[in-house]
Amino acid sequence: LCVAAGAIPSMIAGGRLVDRHGLRLILPLSIAAFGCAALLPSLAKSPLTLGFALLIVGMASGFMDIAMNAAVAEAEQRTGGHSMQFAHGSFALVYMLAALAAGRARGSGFGLLSILAAVALCCLLLAAVSRFWATDRQVHSEKAERQRPGPVLLALGAIGAIAFMTESGLQSWSALFLERLLAAPPEISSMAPATFGLAVAVGRFGGQSLTSRIAGTTIFIGGAVIAIAGCVIFATAATLAVSFGGIFLAAAGVSVLAPAAMSLAGRIAAPDRRGAAVATVGVIAYSGFFI
Numbered sequence: 001l002c003v004a005a006g007a008i009p010s011m012i013a014g015g016r017l018v019d020r021h022g023l024r025l026i027l028p029l030s031i032a033a034f035g036c037a038a039l040l041p042s043l044a045k046s047p048l049t050l051g052f053a054l055l056i057v058g059m060a061s062g063f064m065d066i067a068m069n070a071a072v073a074e075a076e077q078r079t080g081g082h083s084m085q086f087a088h089g090s091f092a093l094v095y096m097l098a099a100l101a102a103g104r105a106r107g108s109g110f111g112l113l114s115i116l117a118a119v120a121l122c123c124l125l126l127a128a129v130s131r132f133w134a135t136d137r138q139v140h141s142e143k144a145e146r147q148r149p150g151p152v153l154l155a156l157g158a159i160g161a162i163a164f165m166t167e168s169g170l171q172s173w174s175a176l177f178l179e180r181l182l183a184a185p186p187e188i189s190s191m192a193p194a195t196f197g198l199a200v201a202v203g204r205f206g207g208q209s210l211t212s213r214i215a216g217t218t219i220f221i222g223g224a225v226i227a228i229a230g231c232v233i234f235a236t237a238a239t240l241a242v243s244f245g246g247i248f249l250a251a252a253g254v255s256v257l258a259p260a261a262m263s264l265a266g267r268i269a270a271p272d273r274r275g276a277a278v279a280t281v282g283v284i285a286y287s288g289f290f291i
């Protein structure tokens with residue numbers, strides 16, 4: 001909760017900073033800030049200080065999230081290609097690999113500070129090279145105008161919120177669902193989140209291959225239909241095999257919705273409002289994690 005609470009306000013500010021100062025400055029700054037913030041939980045000595053550390057981690061994470069999504073949206077606009085699904089799919093894959101690496105490191109005797117120090121070092125290296133990836137084609141005004149988000153951005157944010165709410169439910173509760181309703185042992189129920197993570201990666205990489213071939217509305221409709229079908233199968237499954245199939249379908253279908261919404265937000269926004277547009281959709285979408 002502390003991470004999410006810190007992320008929301010920094011996402012709003014992050015979009016404005018991108019529009020005002022450009023990605024060449026904000027993208028590496030946000031990655032470096034997250035790397036430094038990642039060290040803080042290892043230094044916490046009490047629940048209160050841990051909560052404060054996680055709040056700062058959330059602020060840095062939200063700031064970096066918006067900068068990275070804005071950078072992808074800018075690249076899509078500049079090249080005419082589609083990269084958002086690939087970027088989000090890569091996140092799911094790296095998340096899974098990082099979790100496995102952290103578990104292996106802990107099993108080998110490395111402490112929390114050592115592991116998070118390695119994370120910080122990787123972030124600082126990425127921050128150093130990201131400046132060469134980022135391009136600024138926006139027109140940055142010294143006094144960025146604050147505009148109310150239009151109905152299209154609000155609708156895209158709502159789609160993202162529903163998607164993230166569904167993702168959060170599947171990721172957080174699927175294992176418990178299998179244990180309580182299907183009497184699955186822990187070693188089997190623990191495979192539910194892993195199935196979810198694999199399906200998200202497959203769904204987003206698959207969505208990446210489809211975005212250049214079919215219309216964006218088809219991605220939304222197709223993903224939603226697959227997700228609904230998967231949720232129904234999962235909720236009514238009488239066997240473990242069917243329930244895992246439902247989890248995979250639901251996660252794969254819902255995984256393409258939020259990236260598609262952020263990609264469309266970046267495409268329809270004016271160049272000097274792209275960061276704010278992506279931030280608007282991102283903030284509304286991430287509220288789904290609170291529901």
